[in-house]
Amino acid sequence: MISWDCGPAFPVSFTHRLQMPDFMPASKDLTIVMYRGAANRVVERFTVTDMVGKVCIVTGSNSGIGKETAAELAGMGATVVMVVRNRERGEAAMQEIIQRHPAAVLDLLIADLSIVSEIRRAAAEFKARYSRLDVLINNAGGVSSKRTLTPDGLEETFAINYIAPFLLTHELMDTLISSAPSRVIVVSSTAHTMGKVDLNDLQSENGFSSLRTYANAKLMSLMFTYELARRLRGTGVTVNALHPGLVASNFGKGSRIIRFFYRIARPFEISSRKGAETSVYLASSPEVEGMSGEYFYRCKPKKSSEASYDLGTQRSLWLATESILASIGIEIKEQTSSPVS
Numbered sequence: 561m562i563s564w565d566c567g568p569a570f571p572v573s574f575t576h577r578l579q580m581p582d583f584m585p586a587s588k589d590l591t592i593v594m595y596r597g598a599a600n601r602v603v604e605r606f607t608v609t610d611m612v613g614k615v616c617i618v619t620g621s622n623s624g625i626g627k628e629t630a631a632e633l634a635g636m637g638a639t640v641v642m643v644v645r646n647r648e649r650g651e652a653a654m655q656e657i658i659q660r661h662p663a664a665v666l667d668l669l670i671a672d673l674s675i676v677s678e679i680r681r682a683a684a685e686f687k688a689r690y691s692r693l694d695v696l697i698n699n700a701g702g703v704s705s706k707r708t709l710t711p712d713g714l715e716e717t718f719a720i721n722y723i724a725p726f727l728l729t730h731e732l733m734d735t736l737i738s739s740a741p742s743r744v745i746v747v748s749s750t751a752h753t754m755g756k757v758d759l760n761d762l763q764s765e766n767g768f769s770s771l772r773t774y775a776n777a778k779l780m781s782l783m784f785t786y787e788l789a790r791r792l793r794g795t796g797v798t799v800n801a802l803h804p805g806l807v808a809s810n811f812g813k814g815s816r817i818i819r820f821f822y823r824i825a826r827p828f829e830i831s832s833r834k835g836a837e838t839s840v841y842l843a844s845s846p847e848v849e850g851m852s853g854e855y856f857y858r859c860k861p862k863k864s865s866e867a868s869y870d871l872g873t874q875r876s877l878w879l880a881t882e883s884i885l886a887s888i889g890i891e892i893k894e895q896t897s898s899p900v901s
């Protein structure tokens with residue numbers, strides 16, 4: 561890492577994001593320190609990481625946190641593959657990112673990630689185009705206003721927030737392992753603290769509520785992160801989850817109750833760009849090199865709910881998920897080691 565201490569003369573008003581300067585050698589990080597006043601008090605310190613040569617996938621990157629994550633990583637020089645379900649929305653987001661970062665290297669993969677065949681097709685298309693994957697960010701998510709089944713017969717909120725990260729990560733695992741050190745990131749939520757994993761009713765058949773089903777799915781995605789981190793020990797692939805904060809995005813656009821909540825919570829919400837910070841940090845920071853099986857908030861590890869650490873439930877959930885996928889004709893190839901505690 562190169563540290564560039566700008567000294568007291570550096571103007572404190574200069575707080576906008578920096579592009580990697582031309583004089584930086586490839587794959588180096590630049591730390592900027594800013595001072596204020598005669599006492600040279602440090603007011604800001606941040607690291608600009610060079611991601612040139614890295615290939616990143618960001619799912620759900622046409623909107624909100626995902627779009628900002630894709631933009632930041634592209635600004636750092638990464639090749640960013642944006643997985644979106646709607647081509648027009650995806651192309652519009654790409655254009656926006658290119659306006660911000662004219663040198664951005666972006667690609668688009670179209671897939672509805674609530675449908676297992678589309679997840680598998682997206683993974684196969686990715687592998688046909690790229691030979692490496694440095695960072696996979698499972699960001700796409702959402703909440704259904706009523707119990708809706710996907711074409712596979714899965715409950716939709718469960719499918720997009722839990723099955724999609726589980727299956728996409730598995731489909732790309734061989735590439736992640738051969739590209740190690742590589743990183744998997746799961747965008748979970750603090751809503752997981754309200755969730756429960758009922759192994760006899762993973763898909764809310766015995767009663768659906770938007771918020772409860774979403775909270776359950778986010779808890780499952782967190783437990784998947786912990787279980788996968790253990791299974792990936794020794795492979796050089798790390799996996800971490802995060803809560804992005806309460807973010808003013810398009811989240812919950814299909815649910816009147818959730819949109820109403822976000823309207824009244826407006827004063828407490830952060831921008832999508834701010835909400836993307838932890839995803840970008842986990843994708844790029846040298847500080848988290850080798851760290852795995854953690855839950856992050858505001859770029860720092862944080863304890864998640866007690867329930868999320870239950871090893872027995874993590875393992876049972878994994879097996880139950882394999883059974884659900886097997887029932888729709890999908891065999892999970894075990895490329896990871898057997899679970900150890």
Ligand SMILES: NC(=O)c1ccc[n+]([C@@H]2O[C@H](COP(=O)([O-])OP(=O)(O)OC[C@H]3O[C@@H](n4cnc5c(N)ncnc54)[C@H](OP(=O)(O)O)[C@@H]3O)[C@@H](O)[C@H]2O)c1
Nearest residue numbers: 620623624625645672673674700701749806807809810811
């Ligand atoms: N906003 C918050 O306060 C908050 C808090 C905690 C966690 N989160 C999590 O943060 C992540 C990003 O959400 P956001 O706040 O940025 O909301 P957002 O603006 O609604 O973005 C969600 C993204 O996911 C995509 N997506 C949803 N269903 C999909 C599907 N079936 N296939 C492919 N893509 C799909 C959306 O695509 P379309 O545009 O096509 O719908 C969109 O690009 C989600 O996982 C969410 O659960 C958000």
